[in-house]
Amino acid sequence: MWVNLCLFLVVVSCSLVYVVQVNTSATKGYQIRDLETAINQLQLDNQSMQVKISEIRSMKNIAAKVPMLGMVKAETPVYLSSFPSTVSLNR
Numbered sequence: 850m851w852v853n854l855c856l857f858l859v860v861v862s863c864s865l866v867y868v869v870q871v872n873t874s875a876t877k878g879y880q881i882r883d884l885e886t887a888i889n890q891l892q893l894d895n896q897s898m899q900v901k902i903s904e905i906r907s908m909k910n911i912a913a914k915v916p917m918l919g920m921v922k923a924e925t926p927v928y929l930s931s932f933p934s935t936v937s938l939n940r
Contacts, residue, residue: 904910
C-alpha cells in the first residue's frame with residue numbers, strides 16, 4: 850500500500866516537474882523570438898539612419914547650406930610655406 854502511494858507521488862511529482870520545464874522552455878522560446886524580432890527591427894532602423902547620415906554628409910547637401918551659413922568662395926587663396934622641410938638624421 851505504502852509502496853503504491855510512494856510510486857504514485859513520485860510519478861505525479863515527475864509529471865509536474867516535466868510540465869513546468871516544458872512551460873518554461875516554451876516561454877523562453879517566445880521571449881527569444883520577440884528579442885530576435887526586436888533585433889531585426891533595430892538593424893533596419895540603423896540602416897535607415899545610416900542612409901540619412903550619408904545624405905546629410907553629401908557634398909550636394911553641404912553645398913546647398915553654404916549660403917545659409919554665410920560662407921563665401923575664396924577668391925585668391927594664400928598658402929603658407931613652412932620652414933625648410935628637409936630633415937636629416939644626426940648620427
